[in-house]
Amino acid sequence: MRVLGVVVEYNPFHNGHLYHLRKAKTLINPDYTIAVMSGNFVQRGEPAILDKFARAKVAANMGVDIVFELPFVYCIQDASGFATGAIGILEKTNVVTDIVFGSESSNLEVLDKISTILYEQPKSFKKLLNKNLKKGLSFPNARKFALVEYLESSNYEHNVMDILEQSNDILGLEYLNALKLYDSKIIPHTIQRIKAGYNQKEFTGEISSATAIRNLIEKNEMSKVKQGVPSLSYEVLLREIEKGKAPIIFEDMRDMVLAKLRMMKKEELMQIDGVKEGLETRYSKFSKISSNLTELVNNVKTKRFTLTRVKRTLLKIFFDLKEKDMKLYNSHGPQYLRVLAFTKKGQELLGKMKDLSAYPIITTPSRYRKIYNRLNDKLLSSNKRYQSIPEIYLNQIEYDFLASNIYTLLYKNTNLSSYEPDKKEKVIIL
Amino acid sequence: MRVLGVVVEYNPFHNGHLYHLRKAKTLINPDYTIAVMSGNFVQRGEPAILDKFARAKVAANMGVDIVFELPFVYCIQDASGFATGAIGILEKTNVVTDIVFGSESSNLEVLDKISTILYEQPKSFKKLLNKNLKKGLSFPNARKFALVEYLESSNYEHNVMDILEQSNDILGLEYLNALKLYDSKIIPHTIQRIKAGYNQKEFTGEISSATAIRNLIEKNEMSKVKQGVPSLSYEVLLREIEKGKAPIIFEDMRDMVLAKLRMMKKEELMQIDGVKEGLETRYSKFSKISSNLTELVNNVKTKRFTLTRVKRTLLKIFFDLKEKDMKLYNSHGPQYLRVLAFTKKGQELLGKMKDLSAYPIITTPSRYRKIYNRLNDKLLSSNKRYQSIPEIYLNQIEYDFLASNIYTLLYKNTNLSSYEPDKKEKVIIL
Structure with missing residues (x-):
């Protein structure tokens, strides 16, 4: 059995993603394909343009058999922390045989x-x-x-x-590094990516970057968006916009983030992962004299602390992700396998994984406390094989819920701000 | 020398306030009249409809010789804490001889x-x-x-x-109580207030309640507002609206307050002043399933915990006002006399106060650190007479700055969210 694993954000799912997914499948010819996908916040240090359920639905429709959620605490980290989380998920399924990632050099x-x-x-x-x-x-x-x-x-x-x-190569390096870290038997492969595509801001037709497509969505130039994404991705996007759930942009967090920063003392800031060498002073000072988040991050950034890093750190500050906790998360990796969506084929694979995975598989998040109790109860032989550390498991999954409950505050339709998505949304079955 | 002191919110200044001020002056026939006024947040547990500088300007124009700011930590307390702060300010000027307050019973x-x-x-x-x-x-x-x-x-x-x-009588009781607390020689007086006027929601013409007028401002029924307030109050209000600085309403705090609550753990909530007997569970639970603040406070309130109390406590939670700190503030009272506005006559009185007041008089808030250092430096004979406790002084005044810097985030004109009012606005001199 060959199982292909990919690491994705699909923010949003576009033609380039489809091309990449198909190429990877052609290369591996897998029995199953699974993806680990960022949740409601992404590695650029921003909220995703549409929520994880909508994005998972598209992914499953586009040929991913199971979509796992990358726990929030890994989503907003640098390449190394992101890879630790993502490869951790793929590895702990105990079924993935191959991973494929895009690479500008494609020189493994x-x-x-x-x-x-x-x-x-x-x-x-x-x-x-x-x-x-x-x-x-x-x-x-x-x-x-x-x-x-x-x-x-x-x-x-x-x-x-x-x-x-090159951004994909840098991420690729960290994937390889993480594979070593987990002493993994998964075989890595690369496929060629066109240089500098990732951050290209201009719309370039059928194959455009996610950045370009997000910009178009923001400007409501939907006819162009339509050209750049598969039709199902477009439909889901339209529906989310109609419901008042998308698009979500960085600046939507202005009030909550500026308020939080203006209230924090420097001693508190210094406990946050990545806040050091005077960054605490910069965040504190500029939070008071910046009118919005774009202004803030541009004020805070320096030669040494790049814009993306400043944005990621801003989210860590907002979510109170302390250095000591992040160290723990990064040395132990993710502690559960949360499923957002699966296909019929995926269901078959999930069946096999039930006896194989190193971590509990979570399809009904409301049962997370029961699973925690069972992880704590070492007497239950059925759970002996799970490697999860109960306290870390609990912290990580509660962060996922929190991230969702903050994300709903960003909806234009404020009536949806109270719906606790992780409790209400069922796992998507195709 | 007779100096009349009054406690006000002027949210906003209306005809009833003018009537009350004139009646108090007729009763006392003072040489000077001073007011202690709430800052950017008021005792109803809400942001003021327009900021403290605009309101102080109106007050000075309407016949108040000096407008002092009630420190933030007292503004959002119940009648007892509010009175402790307000009477503290009047008492520590060491010049006030009489206070007058409205009372439904008017039975001193x-x-x-x-x-x-x-x-x-x-x-x-x-x-x-x-x-x-x-x-x-x-x-x-x-x-x-x-x-x-x-x-x-x-x-x-x-x-x-x-x-x-009756709300004015209850507040009056606490003023009398606070006078005893400070062992004050100030003579209290009452003037009759019409029963239930304070919370009356309907516009009743020339003499309408502040609540009714705020509702009209919110609905932009400015021609009615014009009937209910003195013309200068109306002009200032219009100018603030034009600038995008008013009206500010409770719901403008939705994002920041819900985000903060959704992130807080129950243990943290329980440290906040007034959060007890299960309120922590109610705030925590309902923050996740309420779409806005009105919904939240109506969900949290019980027979025992009234709506206003729930709103005040909500602000205490948001501003992280812990029980232990509030106890300290309430047992020591305010520690400085911050001047927001004064008239020519007021300047005369300020001159006298320089040698008399028990606390430092602050007209240039940017010098607050220097004053702190001088309070700490007991060797300076000129400051020996100040009773201020340096650390409490510092906490209280920094809370005023924080309250202003949060308030600017509520402006519709977001460009003004970065202007740090306490640094930029000069004391108003008429």
């Missing part, structure tokens, strides 16, 4: 060489990295230059600079 | 009799009060019935029931 050999260095952290590499960090370089840049220097000194011939500047 | 003798019982808390009264509280009565009701029983048992003839059911 070089990616693997680099990720081995990052994983093993040889002393001389670490020294170079620290030297660069002390110069005031951002972490991605410090790491990039340290790697180049390290590889040069070990007479490695390949030009790695390119790889370390 | 009976009010004083009752307030003495409340102040001295005789054992048999306390017993009756506790008995009633245990029955599940709200505090105001438990107190009311205990007083009636206590006075009956001591053969006091007057019917006090009426007094204890």
Whole structure:
């Protein structure tokens, strides 16, 4: 049995995603395909443009047999934390045999060489990295230059600079790293991605970036959007807009985020993951003299702290994600397998997973307390095989619920702000 | 020298306020008149309909020589805490000789009799009060019935029931109580108020309640508003509306308050002043299943916890006002005299106060840190007479700034959300 795993955000699902999914299937020829997908907040440090249920529904319709939710605490992390969560889910299903990810270089050999260095952290590499960090370089840049220097000194011939500047390659490196971390037997594969596509802002027709499509949705240029996404994705999007549930944008969080920041003391800010080296002062000061979030993040960002990092950290501040907790989450990985949607084929695979997965599979989130109690009750032989640590399990899943309950406050239709989606929405079955 | 002190909210300043102010002046014939006025949040547990600077400007134009700001931590308390703050300000000026307050009964003798019982808390009264509280009565009701029983048992003839059911009389009782607390020499006076005027919702022409006028402003029925308020009050109101700074309503806080509540754990809620006896569960539960604040407070309220109390407590939760801190604030009273506006005559009086007041007078809030340092520096003989406790001073004034910086987030003109009013607005001089 071959099971293909992919890591996605589908924010929203567009033609490029469909192309990628089909290509990956052609490459692997899997019996089943599963995806781990960001929830209501995404790795750019923003709320998703439409909610996780709508996006999962599209994914299942487009050929993913099971859609798992990436727990919230991993969604808004940098490439490394994001990969730790995503690969953790795929690995702990205990059924995934292959993963495929997009890569600008599509050179698995070089990616693997680099990720081995990052994983093993040889002393001389670490020294170079620290030297660069002390110069005031951002972490991605410090790491990039340290790697180049390290590889040069070990007479490695390949030009790695390119790889370390491309978003999919960087994410790919972290996937490889995470596979090592979990001592995983999953086989990684890459498929070619067109350079710089990810952040391209302009609409480029049938194959456009998610950024470009989100911009069009925001401007309500729906006829163009229609060209860039599969028809089902378009229909779901339209329906969500009609209901007043989409589009959700970063700025919709203005009141709650600015209010929270203006109230926080520097000592509290300094406990948050990623807030250090004076960032606490910048967030605190600029929260008072910025009128909106775009202004705020542009004021806070520096050469060293990039815009995306500032946005991700802003969400961590808002959600009170402390450094000590994040360390725990990142060293233990996700603790459950929450299913958002599945197909008939997916149901078959879920049946097999019931006896195989290392974590409890959650299809009815309202039962999360019962599962917690059972995880705590070591006497029940049926749960012995679950590796989940009960307290971490509880914290992580409650964060998913919280993220949903905050997300509903962003709906234009405020009547829907009270509907507690994780309690009310049933798992989607196709 | 006679100095008249009044306690006001002027939310907004209407004809009834002008009538009351003139009547008080006729009664006392003072050399100067000063007011202590709520800041950006008021005792109903809501943001003020227009900001403290606009309201102070109107007050100074209408015949108040100095407008002091009631520190935020007292603005959103029940009658007792509100009075502690307001009378504290008037008392610590060391110049006020008389206060006048509106009263439905206008029977100072009976009010004083009752307030003495409340102040001295005789054992048999306390017993009756506790008995009633245990029955599940709200505090105001438990107190009311205990007083009636206590006075009956001591053969006091007057019917006090009426007094204890009227909002101005209740507030009056607390003013008298606070005067005792500060061992004040200020002489209290009452002027008759028409029963039930305070909460009357309908517009009743030239003399309408603040509630009725706020409702009209919200509905943009400005021609009616014009009939109910002095022309300068109307002009200021119009200008604030034009600037996008008014009207501000309770529901404008929806996002920030619901987000905060949905994120709080019950243990955190239980530390907040006034959150007890299961209220933590009600706030927590209903924050998730209410779409807006009106829904929330109506869901949370019970027989025992009245709507206004629920709203005040909601603001305490939002601003993180813990029980332990409030106890400190209420036992020490306000620690500074912040001036929002003064007239030429007021300037004269401020000159005298410089040598007399028990607390530092603040006209330039940006100097608040310097004043803090000087309060801490006991060696400076010029500050020896100030009774302020530096740490409490600092907490209280920083809460005023925070309240302003949250209030600006409620402006319809979001460009003004970044202007830090307490730094940018100069004291108003007429």
